[in-house]
Amino acid sequence: MNLSAEQIQSNWEKMLGYINAYISDPRREKLIEFYKKHEEEIMLMPASHKKAYHNSFPGGYVDHVNRVIEGALATNKIWVEFGAEQNYTVEELVFSALNHDLGKLGEEDNYAHIPSQDEWRKKNLGEMYQYNKKLAYMSVPDRSIKLLIDHDIKLTENEWMCIKLHDGLYDQANEPYLKNYMPEQKPRTSMVFIIHQADLMAARIEFEQVWLSKFNEEVLDKPKAKKLDVKTKALGSMKSEGLKNMLNSL
Numbered sequence: 001m002n003l004s005a006e007q008i009q010s011n012w013e014k015m016l017g018y019i020n021a022y023i024s025d026p027r028r029e030k031l032i033e034f035y036k037k038h039e040e041e042i043m044l045m046p047a048s049h050k051k052a053y054h055n056s057f058p059g060g061y062v063d064h065v066n067r068v069i070e071g072a073l074a075t076n077k078i079w080v081e082f083g084a085e086q087n088y089t090v091e092e093l094v095f096s097a098l099n100h101d102l103g104k105l106g107e108e109d110n111y112a113h114i115p116s117q118d119e120w121r122k123k124n125l126g127e128m129y130q131y132n133k134k135l136a137y138m139s140v141p142d143r144s145i146k147l148l149i150d151h152d153i154k155l156t157e158n159e160w161m162c163i164k165l166h167d168g169l170y171d172q173a174n175e176p177y178l179k180n181y182m183p184e185q186k187p188r189t190s191m192v193f194i195i196h197q198a199d200l201m202a203a204r205i206e207f208e209q210v211w212l213s214k215f216n217e218e219v220l221d222k223p224k225a226k227k228l229d230v231k232t233k234a235l236g237s238m239k240s241e242g243l244k245n246m247l248n249s250l
C-alpha cells in the first residue's frame, strides 16, 4: 500500500489538528514546535520497518498514529458505557495515543529508519527499511518518553503508564505492571488498557489492509492452482476417452 502525497499531507494536518483540539497550553505549543521541527521525517516515516508488521511505507507512521487516536476515543466511549471509572482526562488519552510510538523516530541527529538499499531483503523478507545502527538500543516506549522529557514536554503519571505499557503483555517488560494480582499493584486507570486496545486494533487492521489479502492470494490459493495444473496436464496426456472422463469428473 502506498499513500499519495495529498494523503500524506492531509494525515499530517489531521494529526496537528488533534494536538490543537485536545492538548492544552503550554504542552500544545511545545508539541507543535517539536512535531514541526521534525516535520519532514515524521510525515514520511513508516510505522514499522517490515512489510509483515504494519504500515511499512512512507507516511505509515502518521496514518497509524491517527488511527490509534481515533480508536482510543472510540474505545473510550465503550469503556465509559460499560462503567469504567473516569479518573483520567480526554487530554491524557489523546496525548498518550499521539505519542505512544514517538520513539520510532530515533534521535535528533540519528533518525531510526533508513530506506533499505538491499533489494534481496526487500523482495524476499519485506524489509523495506533498515534500523540506523548509530542509534543505541532503547525500547520504543522508553525512547518515546525520553524524547518528550528531552523537549521539556511534561507527562502525567497516567500518560507515562499508557506510553510505557501500550504493547500490553506482548512485551515481557510490562509483566510487573500488568501480571499481578494485588489490587494496589494493578494500573490505577483503565486508560492503560484502552490505549493498548486501540493500538492493537490499529496495527491489526493495517496488517489486514496490506498483507493479509496478499498472503491469502499468494500462499493459500497457490496449492489449488497447482493441483489444477497437474490435473490439466494429466488430462492432456491421456489417450483413453473413458479414463479422461473419469479423471475429469474427480
Ligand SMILES: [Fe+2]
Pocket: 064, 068, 100, 101, 199, 203
Ligand atoms: Fe502503535
